[in-house]
Amino acid sequence: MWRDPWSFVEAFVIASAILVVGILLHFTLGPIPFHGFAYPLNIIGGVGILLLSLLLAILARRGNRIATFLTGYKMSIAAMAILMGLSIIMGLTRQIELAAPHGANLQEPVHAVGFSYVLSTWYFLMSYLLLLVVLGGTTFTFILRGRRRNMPWSRYIAFLLNHLGLYIALFAGLLGAHDLQRYRMQVDASENRPEWRATKDFSTELYDLPLAIELERFELEEYPPKLMIIDSRSGETLPAGHPWQLSVEKTPIMGTYKAWKIEVLQHLPLSAPVVSRDSMHFVEFGSTGAVHGIEVRATNQETGQVVNGWVTSGSYLIPFRALSLPDSTSIVMPDPEPKQFRSFVSIYSPNDKFVKGKITVNKPIKFDGWDIYQLNYDQEMGRWSTVSVFEIVRDPWLPAVYVGLLLMLLGAISLFVLPRPARIPSPTEKKKL
Known part of the structure; x- marks a missing residue:
């Protein structure tokens, strides 16, 4: 190792060393506060990142071996691989906001190493900074060198737009994260x-x-109200795992559950109950607190038994009402979904x-x-x-992120729109011709 020419091994060692420094900072300083690098610290840090990237580009332009390697594709791949690995961890673990209540089901070992708040860890920040500096150095080196004579314009424009756009998007996203x-x-x-x-x-x-x-x-x-069947003793929906439902989008409508034929006779979207001496029914009620009132008739097709009644999910003013069936089940209406x-x-x-x-x-x-x-x-x-x-x-930095994304989009379009360079035949192909 560490002999010219440097390879992917050295690149991954450098990227891993930066990751280890971030891990040590995490266990020493704890998570990064949400506004820990807000203005003006983000401006100071941003200027430092720009200067460091520009310095690498200048040194690489002058032929410095280390700067050339740090702005090369091997270092870029290593930096992207480390950051991609952290992103995969973030995608596979439940992420929380540190200021929010954590909840009882939070896994303490995962939380202790920061996997439940990856974006607020020092090792993610260090890996992000490494990729940003390497990308900036590569982009500025390309700009300083200019277009070479044998480089087609289509390739030059596409490379410049894609790299500059990605750099602007990542740079603005980092600086704006704590100004949000x-x-x-x-x-x-x-x-x-x-x-x-x-x-x-x-x-x-x-x-x-x-x-x-x-x-x-x-x-x-609201979506149309639904009828469901529950166990009257436990309150669980039936059948277990695949609850029976009947969406009342129109009336009359009918459904079946086991031996029961369930018919919706009437649906009043804005209603209230009226109780008489020997019965209860729903009537139109246009004031606040009105509920969906559904008149249901359930007929047991085996015994011929008929059960009639009204069902509603209730409101802050009117209580919930279910229709009980003889087999310890009930027809209910859950709260309508918004x-x-x-x-x-x-x-x-x-x-x-x-x-x-x-x-x-x-x-x-x-x-x-x-x-x-x-x-x-x-x-x-x-x-x-x-x-x-x-x-x-x-989010004052969001327009800059959009500019970067727009440049990347233009770079992608240029790969299809701009003419491709003519392919130069190899010496073997020239002999055949």
Whole structure:
């Protein structure tokens, strides 16, 4: 080892040594705090990475043996292999946020070595930095050397776009990771006022934000209600492992479970129970707290026994109701699953900027550099919720990441669009010709 020319062995030894240094730092200093390298430390570190990459490129341009090796493909492959191995570990283990409650099923040995929060470990950071420095040195060396006479333009442009784009994306992603701001804001429409305060990092401490959100109304769309069969004694769904279901998308509708023929006679999406002296039935009820009321008739096809009744999943106002069958089973309606939910809001800023709009799941509103996402609602109130929970995110480095991805996309396109160089026949082929 360590004799010219250096090979993959030396490359993997260098990459492994960097990994070992990161592991020692992990067990010495613990995990990296989320905002441990926020501004201005990320700018200082970024300048250092740029200068180191540029220094390697200059030395490699002048023929330095070590710099040439560190910016070569063997070192690049070793650095990528180490980082890929850590990424595989991250994909195979449950990742948690350090500020969140860990839960009882967290495996302590896995957590102790950092496999449950790989992105916050020193060894991942060191491996990431190694790849970034090697990639930067390779890219800057290619730029400083310029296009050689025998290099086709198509190959030169594709190499430059792909490497520069990847470097910008990784560089901006590293520097922006600790400048990312993420808050959660709960807004109640019944209070009729804008909310400026939010929490972050799973804490209850409130922070004043440079924007306010006023919730005008909340809307929830639900999938059609379903009927299921449960064991009346244990409450478990039947059959075990493959629960029977009947989706009430229209009425009348019918299904069968063993000897029972189950018919849906009536479905009232907004209803409430009315109790008389000898019976109970559901009627239309358009006010808050209304429930899905389903009239069911169950007929035992072997004995001819008939059971009639109403089933509902209930709400904060109206209790749950099931239909009991003679064989210790019951027909129930689970809570309807949300299909889509949205909030109609007005957003304000201290400089009198104002926007009015709709926030839907996966369709945020952009406001003054912030992305506002629909995160949750009051699930106990369901479709009658007056509360919306928003996630408010600011990532100032995200545009730079998009620039890097765009360059990579252009580099990939150039491989197909730009003309390929003509193939030069070998001496053997020339003799045949």
